[in-house]
Structure formats: structure tokens, C-alpha cells
Amino acid sequence: MSIKNLDLTIDEISMLQLGDSFFPTGMYTTSSGLEALFYNKRIKSKEQISEFISVCLKYQLGPADCIALSNSHKAAQSSDLKTIIEIDDLLFSMKLVKEIREASTRSGTQLLNCVLSFINETPTSENIYNTDSNSSKSVISSYFGAIKSKDAHGVYPIALGLASNALNITKERACMLLLYGFTVSIVGAALRLGMFPHFEGQQIIHSLKPVILEVIKTNIERAYSKMWQFSPGIDILQISHERMDSKMFIT
Amino acid sequence: MNHKRIPRIGIGGPVGSGKTMLIEQFVPLLSQKGYKTAIISNDVVSKIDADRMRKNLASERGLLPESLVIGLATGGCPHTAVREDPSMNISVVEEIEAKHNTDLDLIIIESGGDNITTTFSPALADYFIYIIDVSSGDKYPRKRGLGIENCDLLVINKIDIAPYIGADLKVMENDAKVVRKNKPYVFVNCKTGQGIQEVAEHIIKDVLFEEPPKTVINKTA
Numbered sequence: 099m100s101i102k103n104l105d106l107t108i109d110e111i112s113m114l115q116l117g118d119s120f121f122p123t124g125m126y127t128t129s130s131g132l133e134a135l136f137y138n139k140r141i142k143s144k145e146q147i148s149e150f151i152s153v154c155l156k157y158q159l160g161p162a163d164c165i166a167l168s169n170s171h172k173a174a175q176s177s178d179l180k181t182i183i184e185i186d187d188l189l190f191s192m193k194l195v196k197e198i199r200e201a202s203t204r205s206g207t208q209l210l211n212c213v214l215s216f217i218n219e220t221p222t223s224e225n226i227y228n229t230d231s232n233s234s235k236s237v238i239s240s241y242f243g244a245i246k247s248k249d250a251h252g253v254y255p256i257a258l259g260l261a262s263n264a265l266n267i268t269k270e271r272a273c274m275l276l277l278y279g280f281t282v283s284i285v286g287a288a289l290r291l292g293m294f295p296h297f298e299g300q301q302i303i304h305s306l307k308p309v310i311l312e313v314i315k316t317n318i319e320r321a322y323s324k325m326w327q328f329s330p331g332i333d334i335l336q337i338s339h340e341r342m343d344s345k346m347f348i349t
Numbered sequence: 350m351n352h353k354r355i356p357r358i359g360i361g362g363p364v365g366s367g368k369t370m371l372i373e374q375f376v377p378l379l380s381q382k383g384y385k386t387a388i389i390s391n392d393v394v395s396k397i398d399a400d401r402m403r404k405n406l407a408s409e410r411g412l413l414p415e416s417l418v419i420g421l422a423t424g425g426c427p428h429t430a431v432r433e434d435p436s437m438n439i440s441v442v443e444e445i446e447a448k449h450n451t452d453l454d455l456i457i458i459e460s461g462g463d464n465i466t467t468t469f470s471p472a473l474a475d476y477f478i479y480i481i482d483v484s485s486g487d488k489y490p491r492k493r494g495l496g497i498e499n500c501d502l503l504v505i506n507k508i509d510i511a512p513y514i515g516a517d518l519k520v521m522e523n524d525a526k527v528v529r530k531n532k533p534y535v536f537v538n539c540k541t542g543q544g545i546q547e548v549a550e551h552i553i554k555d556v557l558f559e560e561p562p563k564t565v566i567n568k569t570a
Binding site for chain 1: 393394395396421422423424425426429430433434435436437439440441443447
């Protein structure tokens with residue numbers, strides 16, 4: 099292929115940047131309860147880890163985080179900060195475990211802070227409901243300001259939705275970033291817990307690609323009023339992680 | 350960001366070098382002068398250090414509120430948590446700043462025990478103390494590493510055991526001078542408090558710029 103025919107854009111490189119585990123969101127400090135499963139000896143094989151991630155994707159991230167992301171991305175396109183804050187509040191209230199809520203808002207806030215530093219936007223906490231401007235960059239600044247003034251929580255999927263919108267990444271690809279990033283963070287946690295060697299980690303990620311795609315297809319066009327999450331076993335497990343005395347991961 | 354940045358010290362060093370005990374020694378000296386501190390302790394696999402400092406400094410001596418000694422897990426990546434991706438630490442720091450920017454003088458961030466390449470992101474810490482100890486041998490400073498070379502203050506702990514392990518403190522001192530190009534270093538014994546006053550003076554001079562404590566400023570304002 100000659101250089102002239104290259105059909106690549108800056109937006110695609112931006113997607114790689116946000117999806118890179120090197121991007122500073124602190125996700126490497128989370129295991130979403132895997133650590134508790136590991137120390138309770140309730141999960142041992144690579145298949146069980148794959149099943150754990152699959153359940154999280156289908157019953158937690160898909161019907162809650164994924165829908166929240168796609169709707170906030172859409173709202174950002176019309177600088178509709180009120181709707182963004184409503185979705186942010188709804189998603190925050192659906193995260194039942196304190197550790198998970200805190201990790202999500204911390205990652206979300208730092209993601210926004212970092213993206214704002216390179217799209218040349220100055221965060222502001224003033225006039226957060228003044229959304230006259232149609233600029234996608236303005237709505238991301240206003241959302242960040244709302245977090246700082248405690249008018250919004252800053253949960254990670256909403257932050258990712260707005261950052262993706264500001265960088266011209268489609269909502270479909272943004273959902274892919276969300277679910278793929280989650281999958282990689284759990285596999286990374288499993289590797290650091292010594293549960294399997296590195297090739298097995300990549301095999302798990304590969305095997306979950308169809309699940310990621312299916313979860314996106316199922317949820318991406320749903321209205322945020324249809325958000326839900328139901329995985330009581332994992333909720334209880336994640337709560338038990340909060341009480342562990344010795345742990346490597348925040349969640 | 351609406352709140353003013355509170356000065357932050359990062360403390361790094363290998364496992365067992367005395368990071369926690371150094372904090373336990375200099376916080377009371379700063380407290381005596383009226384400076385109020387908060388501590389974030391990055392533990393690799395436990396909350397032992399944070400729990401100990403909360404008990405020793407907050408619960409028993411009341412030098413700071415228990416809520417201002419915070420333990421943070423690092424996903425098994427202690428250096429990443431203070432350098433390549435300090436997001437979680439910065440989040441906690443900003444949460445503290447938002448609540449205490451009128452009364453808190455200093456935030457101390459203790460890294461999890463790590464190797465000699467540890468440094469702190471300037472976005473996280475304004476001043477970096479690296480601590481090593483004599484038990485690892487008197488060639489330690491000569492081996493260099495980013496922590497030893499680049500820190501603002503090198504602290505060499507456990508000087509009392511030098512005679513028992515055949516370590517020559519003069520060798521360590523000469524090498525520290527060469528490797529650090531005359532940047533400061535302090536010999537301490539964290540068990541007895543020897544040398545800690547000098548560490549506290551460095552912090553007051555180089556981090557707090559000899560400003561009076563905020564509570565004093567607020568009273569006179």
C-alpha cells in the first residue's frame with residue numbers, strides 16, 4: 099500500500115491512546131473482586147477466570163456501564179450536561195460496593211484530567227449548567243468542573259464517553275475500549291496474582307472477543323432508563339474484598 | 350482546580366529500609382512546631398504500615414486525625430503507583446486537599462517498598478526523600494540508581510549496626526557526596542531518633558519554605 103492510499107486517521111490513534119494500559123487511569127490497581135476469589139480458593143483455572151470476566155461483562159458492565167457510556171457520548175454531542183449528570187448519578191447509584199464506586203470515580207476523574215491536559219482545555223467549575231456552546235471540548239470541561247464542585251461523581255464510563263467524544267472516537271469504539279480495558283485489567287490482575295503464565299492471559303482475552311462484541315451489540319442502543327445490573331454473587335464477593343486485611347488490589 | 354496545592358513529600362526506599370519509621374519519627378517533630386500533616390501509605394500487599402502509623406501517630410498520640418492516615422493498594426506495582434501512573438495517589442491527594450486546604454501543611458506519600466530505580470512523578474510529589482539502610486552494605490550509595498542519585502534528600506538509616514556488619518560509614522558518606530554531586534544526605538537511626546531533627550529541618554526549609562503553620566496564619570489573619 100502506498101502512503102497516499104493509507105486510510106488511517108488521528109482519531110484511530112487517539113483510540114489506541116485511550117485504550118493503552120499505559121494510559122494513566124490507575125486501572126492496574128483493581129481486580130474487581132478476583133483477588134478475593136483467588137484467596138478464597140474459589141477460582142483456579144483459566145476457564146473459571148474467563149467465566150468470571152464473562153459474567154461481569156454480561157451482567158454488570160454491559161447493561162449498566164456500556165449503556166451509560168453510549169448515552170453520555172450521545173448527550174455530549176449536543177452538549178447536554180444535564181443528561182450527562184443524570185446518567186452519572188444513576189450509574190454511581192448502581193455501583194453497590196464502596197471500593198468499586200471509589201475506584202471508578204477516581205479513574206474517571208484522572209482520565210478527564212489527563213485528556214483535558216492535551217486537548218488544551220482549562221477545566222472550570224463555573225456555569226456548569228450553561229451549555230450554550232456546541233463544542234464537545236466545552237462539555238468535557240464543564241463535566242470536570244461539575245465533579246470538582248460535587249455536582250457530579252465522575253464515574254469512569256461517563257468520563258470515557260466524554261473523552262472519546264472529545265477525541266472523535268465513536269461510541270461503538272468507546273464501548274469496545276471500556277469492555278476490552280476491563281478484560282485486560284482483570285487478566286493483568288490474574289497474572290500478577292500468579293494464576294497462570296502470560297500466554298494463557300492472551301488466550302483468555304482472545305476467547306472473550308465475541309463476548310465483548312455481543313455485549314456491545316445488545317446494549318449500545320438502549321436508553322439509559324433501561325440500565326440495570328444483576329450479579330449478586332459478584333457483589334457479595336466484591337464486598338468481602340473490602341474486608342480483607344492483606345491485599346494487593348484496591349478492589 | 351479551585352483548591353491550593355498542599356506541599357507533598359514522596360518517601361521511597363527498599364522494603365525494610367525504614368520508610369514508615371522515618372515518618373513516625375519526623376511527624377512528631379513537625380507537629381511540635383504546629384505543622385499539620387496527612388499520610389498516604391502505599392502498601393504492596395497489606396495495610397500494615399498504614400494501620401501502624403494510624404495507631405502510633407493518630408490513635409495514641411493524637412498528632413493527626415485517624416482519617417488522615419490512608420492506606421492504598423497498588424496492584425503489586427509500587428513504582429508505577431508513584432511514577433508512571435500515579436492516578437490513584439493523585440486522586441486521594443486531591444480529595445484530602447479539597448477537604449483540608451485551609452488547615453493542612455503537608456501531605457506525606459510513602460511508596461511501597463521497591464528497588465533502587467524508584468522515583469516520584471513531579472505531578473505527585475514536590476520533594477523526594479529516598480531512604481536506604483546500612484544493613485545492605487556500605488557500597489549501596491556507590492551502586493547508584495535513580496532513587497539514590499535523584500532524590501532531594503538521601504537518608505541513610507540504621508547507622509547503629511555499622512560496626513556489627515563491617516560497614517564503613519565514611520565510605521558511604523564519600524560515595525553519597527560523589528554520586529549525588531553534593532546534594533544533601535543525612536545519617537539517621539530511626540530507632541533512637543538520631544539525625545531525625547536534621548531531616549525535619551530539611552523539610553521545614555526546603556518544602557515548607559519556613560512558612561509558619563497554617564493554623565498560626567489563620568489565627569493572626
